[in-house]
Amino acid sequence: MTPLDEQALAGCVRTATLAPSLHNSQPWRFRIDGGTVEVFADRSRQLEVLDPSGRELLISVGAAVFTLRLAIGMQGRIPEVTIFPDPARPDLVARIRAGQVTTPSAQVNALAAAIGSRHTNRLPFANAVVPADSMEHLCAAAAREGATLTRAGAVSRDTIIGLARTAEARLRGRGGYRAELGRWTRPRSYRQDGIPHTAYGPWDALEHLPLRDFGLVHPQPQRPSARFEAHPTIVVLATDDDTPADWVRAGQALQRVLLTATHHHLATTPISQPVEIPAVRDLLTDPATGRTAQIIIRLGYAAPAAATPRRPLTDILESGQP
Structure with a gap:
């Protein structure tokens, strides 16, 4: 099986950065090695007052991991995920390999289509019941x-x-x-x-x-x-x-x-x-x-919310051996 090339995986990482994070701190880093993406917690972006334990930081990184899974799925591959794969590197939160070829399901397509439209909405909501x-x-x-x-x-x-x-x-x-x-x-x-x-x-x-x-x-x-x-x-x-x-x-x-x-x-x-x-x-x-x-x-239900900015890929992505 031919692994996904680095350009395709870099595109998946770019999609993953659209995940939500505490104060839009984007506390993640990525490394591509072959057909695998490693996801790291960036402790330099931890909010020490609100989040001294790093719990919300890891929730943010987990959201990016899920988004990366979706992006790899949209490339027609099954994402194979290992959480905390190396005890000696506690900031290595996940290792995700683009696995077997597959056809994206309707659910994967629907969730992936929502990535770019998902924004935290701080506007008033309608007085309507959620079905x-x-x-x-x-x-x-x-x-x-x-x-x-x-x-x-x-x-x-x-x-x-x-x-x-x-x-x-x-x-x-x-x-x-x-x-x-x-x-x-x-x-x-x-x-x-x-x-x-x-x-x-x-x-x-x-x-x-x-x-x-x-x-x-x-x-x-x-x-x-x-x-x-x-x-x-x-x-x-x-x-x-x-x-x-x-x-x-x-x-x-x-x-x-x-x-x-x-x-x-x-x-x-x-x-x-x-x-x-x-x-x-x-x-x-x-x-x-x-x-x-x-x-x-x-x-x-509410009017659309404004998007928040994202860091460039060059700030968060590296390739090859550490």
């Missing part, structure tokens, strides 16, 4: 990656929103939080990472939804306010355990869920604050199953 059929597809998407997705009922939704407000208040009082947020939102016309002002979203006029305020450090004078949905659809993505491998698994599940949602014309907003405060995150653990919450997602 049960769409929710079933989203839950199945998480299950395919070894995670669970649970829709919050009215009581648990309000509890989660309250916990998110508490977490946001604690984060704002944490030393270094504003400085770290400022580094990733600093206005620079040439910037190829971070959150540009076009992606901040409006103010919540009623201060109901605890969305991250990316305009906190660099406020925009023309930024509008808006009324957000009164009863948002909230889902919780969880894993059976809470190890680095589970964090990577959560990232792959997250991206499959987000792309599935995009395919169903749903807007999505990952909400991280409640899982960034350990004491708050513990309250989201399911006592009946022991499953650990990894991320919360807001779902609904």
Whole structure:
């Protein structure tokens, strides 16, 4: 079997960089060797205040791993994935080989088509119910990656929103939080990472939804306010355990869920604050199953959101032997 050439794999890596990441930090590096791509965690891009354990960094890298799998699948190859293949190199998160020739399935085609349209949406959502059929597809998407997705009922939704407000208040009082947020939102016309002002979203006029305020450090004078949905659809993505491998698994599940949602014309907003405060995150653990919450997602219908920039391939990709 002829391996995929380096140019084709480089194109797959470029697609993988469209994955979501905390503050659009893009904390990944790639190396191509023959028909294999190695995916590394870039610890220089870890957010030390929000993410001292590197959990969210590995979720971000896991999302890139899933996107890379899809891109290789679209090249007509079965991706063969090994997570943490070398204990001596803990930042080597995954090794992905372009395996046997295959024909991309309808599901792979649909998810791959959604990659370029998936953007975190911080706009108000319509006061419309997410259909049960769409929710079933989203839950199945998480299950395919070894995670669970649970829709919050009215009581648990309000509890989660309250916990998110508490977490946001604690984060704002944490030393270094504003400085770290400022580094990733600093206005620079040439910037190829971070959150540009076009992606901040409006103010919540009623201060109901605890969305991250990316305009906190660099406020925009023309930024509008808006009324957000009164009863948002909230889902919780969880894993059976809470190890680095589970964090990577959560990232792959997250991206499959987000792309599935995009395919169903749903807007999505990952909400991280409640899982960034350990004491708050513990309250989201399911006592009946022991499953650990990894991320919360807001779902609904909204106008298209702005894309965020991506780093050039030359910054993140190397070839050949290390």
